[in-house]
Amino acid sequence: xxxxxxHSFLQDKKYPKxxxxxxxxxxxxxxxxxxxxxxxxxxxxxxxxxxxxTEYDVYMNEGRTGESTINAFFPKVYNRKATDxxxxxxxxxxxxxxxxxxxxxxxxxxxxxxxxVKNKGLEIFLVTGSxxxxxxxxxxxxxxxxxxxxxxxxxxxxxxxxxxxxxxLMALSKGNFDPWQAxxxxxxxxxxxxxxDAGIFTIAVNTGILQDEELTKEGxxxxxxxxxxxxxxxxx
Ligand code: MG
Numbered sequence: 001x002x003x004x005x006x007h008s009f010l011q012d013k014k015y016p017k018x019x020x021x022x023x024x025x026x027x028x029x030x031x032x033x034x035x036x037x038x039x040x041x042x043x044x045x046x047x048x049x050x051x052x053x054t055e056y057d058v059y060m061n062e063g064r065t066g067e068s069t070i071n072a073f074f075p076k077v078y079n080r081k082a083t084d085x086x087x088x089x090x091x092x093x094x095x096x097x098x099x100x101x102x103x104x105x106x107x108x109x110x111x112x113x114x115x116x117v118k119n120k121g122l123e124i125f126l127v128t129g130s131x132x133x134x135x136x137x138x139x140x141x142x143x144x145x146x147x148x149x150x151x152x153x154x155x156x157x158x159x160x161x162x163x164x165x166x167x168x169l170m171a172l173s174k175g176n177f178d179p180w181q182a183x184x185x186x187x188x189x190x191x192x193x194x195x196x197d198a199g200i201f202t203i204a205v206n207t208g209i210l211q212d213e214e215l216t217k218e219g220x221x222x223x224x225x226x227x228x229x230x231x232x233x234x235x236x
Contacts, residue, residue, distance in 0.1 A: 029187035035106035041097035131155030168198035
């Protein structure tokens with residue numbers, strides 16, 4: 001069933017062919033069910049500053065840097081942007097709240113999907129805005145023998161981050177792929193935007209609280225409600 005969507009994608013893009021070599025995975029909301037915790041920490045932090053910021057806003061802004069998220073809301077109340085120091089302090093509070101919460105569990109069935117992709121002989125890349133230290137160790141604990149250091153794009157690699165296409169373009173260049181040789185799996189509107197602007201076929205798995213149309217509006221080529229439904233539709 002996915003091949004059906006790829007067929008129309010190729011026609012739209014006028015790509016010469018589809019020659020799948022790799023699948024690029026976002027992390028929060030795709031590999032780990034971490035978004036509820038991010039939402040809780042952000043809303044608590046922003047409420048203390050009297051900033052109008054809902055759980056829905058957290059999901060809509062997922063993928064932005066902390067600074068960009070803060071400055072999308074701060075001027076609404078304070079009529080100016082937050083200073084660098086304020087941004088750092090606010091982000092520090094958010095991180096403290098986040099770190100008090102339990103460690104996020106893997107998204108249901110995602111390990112099965114990763115193994116399916118690997119068994120097809122496809123390369124697996126991680127493309128995340130996360131800047132957690134020791135990310136690879138964490139990934140290896142949750143998903144043994146799947147991820148490799150040289151196949152990761154993280155906050156440490158990029159200048160702009162999502163929704164800019166930079167992170168996904170960087171993954172293409174790291175693997176020496178053309179855009180028609182990869183597929184992206186995303187959960188967030190801004191992540192979808194980044195992948196689509198990098199010219200890559202993008203599957204959205206709507207693991208959060210957003211309406212599907214938030215993902216299709218940004219260009220998602222197909223939206224699934226769960227990893228299980230993605231696995232069942234995988235015909236590549
Ligand atoms: Mg995500």
